[in-house]
Amino acid sequence: MADSTxxxxxxxxxxxxxxYQDLDAPIKKLYYLPxxxxxxxxxxxxxxxxxxxxxxxxxxxICYLSGxxxxxxxxxxxxxxxxxxxxxxxxxxxxALSSGGEVGRRYSNAMGIVGLYxxxxxxxxxxxxxxxxxxxxxxxxxxxxxxxxxxRGLRAAALAGVIGGAAAxxxxxGKMAVKKYVGELGIWGF
Numbered sequence: 001m002a003d004s005t006x007x008x009x010x011x012x013x014x015x016x017x018x019x020y021q022d023l024d025a026p027i028k029k030l031y032y033l034p035x036x037x038x039x040x041x042x043x044x045x046x047x048x049x050x051x052x053x054x055x056x057x058x059x060x061x062i063c064y065l066s067g068x069x070x071x072x073x074x075x076x077x078x079x080x081x082x083x084x085x086x087x088x089x090x091x092x093x094x095x096a097l098s099s100g101g102e103v104g105r106r107y108s109n110a111m112g113i114v115g116l117y118x119x120x121x122x123x124x125x126x127x128x129x130x131x132x133x134x135x136x137x138x139x140x141x142x143x144x145x146x147x148x149x150x151x152r153g154l155r156a157a158a159l160a161g162v163i164g165g166a167a168a169x170x171x172x173x174g175k176m177a178v179k180k181y182v183g184e185l186g187i188w189g190f
Contacts, residue, residue: 050132052123056116063115064108071107075100110148118144118168134172141168 050058079099083092122140126132145164149157 052119052127055123056119059119059122060112060115063118064112067111068104068108070111071104072100074107075103078103114144114148114164117147118164121147134169137172138165138169141165144168 076096076099079096080092082099083095087095118140121143122136125136125139129136142161142165145160145162146157148164149160
């Protein structure tokens with residue numbers, strides 16, 4: 001009968017695992033970062049535009065946060081203007097924060113919905129056309145404005161569509177101008 005306290009020959013010959021065995025490699029190999037883009041899904045690599053899910057999340061989030069910031073500033077200024085001259089500082093600050101929160105909530109929700117409409121319409125146009133461009137962005141801005149104000153009537157929807165399309169084209173043109181004259185900044189997708 002075999003003694004269970006003695007290791008077998010296969011286990012005795014095995015080398016114990018050392019997690020630090022590869023750390024004596026040169027530092028350049030340890031921190032080598034690829035310069036080419038890496039894609040989680042290789043079938044999406046040849047597409048010339050951002051995937052639909054990424055576009056949906058980023059557009060909606062950026063619009064929501066922009067609306068929240070603008071609403072907070074606008075509401076705080078409105079709250080400070082509404083405060084009386086003889087009120088204590090705590091009351092004025094409370095009024096500014098309350099008004100900023102109220103207006104910021106409305107602006108952020110409205111802008112988040114517009115960003116959602118814009119990204120869904122732009123994703124559909126990109127899928128249909130198979131390429132990205134300023135035309136897609138302008139039509140998506142027009143469509144987002146129309147859909148957002150559709151319940152207010154045809155005139156309000158058309159006006160909102162024109163404003164949305166012009167704003168989208170202006171944003172893309174500004175981004176292209178920054179890339180051309182300033183160069184790659186490496187922040188915020190520029």
